[in-house]
Amino acid sequence: MSKAFTKDDGAEEAPIPRRRAPLPEGTPNYVTPRGLQALREELAHFDATATAAPSVQEAQGRAAWREELERRIATAIVVVATGDRKEVRFGATVRVRSAEGRFRDVQLVGVDEADGHGRISFRSPLARVLLGQNVSDTVTLRRPGGDEPLEIIAVAYDEA
Numbered sequence: 601m602s603k604a605f606t607k608d609d610g611a612e613e614a615p616i617p618r619r620r621a622p623l624p625e626g627t628p629n630y631v632t633p634r635g636l637q638a639l640r641e642e643l644a645h646f647d648a649t650a651t652a653a654p655s656v657q658e659a660q661g662r663a664a665w666r667e668e669l670e671r672r673i674a675t676a677i678v679v680v681a682t683g684d685r686k687e688v689r690f691g692a693t694v695r696v697r698s699a700e701g702r703f704r705d706v707q708l709v710g711v712d713e714a715d716g717h718g719r720i721s722f723r724s725p726l727a728r729v730l731l732g733q734n735v736s737d738t739v740t741l742r743r744p745g746g747d748e749p750l751e752i753i754a755v756a757y758d759e760a
Contacts, residue, residue: 620668621711621721629675630722631710632691634758636676639712643669672712681757688730688755690722691707696730696750703753706730 623629631639646666654662679690687696694708706726707719714721721727729739735755741748 618670621714622710623672624723627723628677628688629672629710630679631676632713632758633680635710635713637675637679639669639673639676652709665758676710681760684734685757686735686755688733688752690731691729691757693756693758694752695754698752699749705749 607726608644643666646669650662666743681689681691690708693705695703695705697703705718708722708727708730710718711721711723713719714724722731725743726741729741729750730752731740733752733753738749738751
């Protein structure tokens with residue numbers, strides 16, 4: 601292979617971490633206890649893997665990312681479930697059933713904890729229709745392809 605088609609610029613730069621999920625101005629930064637611990641561990645890992653001589657671009661990106669992460673930790677409001685444990689609140693794991701009989705489990709978490717694999721942001725459309733509802737209630741999720749009725753089958757909370 602010709603040298604023209606390879607990259608050999610010397611030392612490989614560490615990747616700049618991904619951007620954090622947006623948290624609109626005025627929105628509380630709710631997190632679960634596990635979510636705050638994960639943010640702190642992320643910062644510790646970030647600090648432990650800092651390179652000795654980053655490029656200017658890398659240093660600027662890392663500084664901005666670290667500042668944003670520190671801001672998220674400083675503004676975190678840890679929410680621990682209290683009250684009626686059958687009502688959907690922040691931190692709840694909710695099992696819903698669609699009209700077709702399909703089950704889905706989701707946990708309502710902070711924006712930094714949402715992962716697309718069962719943990720959803722409390723700001724998501726599904727979380728918004730579930731919050732404040734109870735077991736056996738039916739909610740309607742408005743979707744571009746049409747409304748989807750969902751029955752709340754169970755609500756559970758992590759024991760912390």
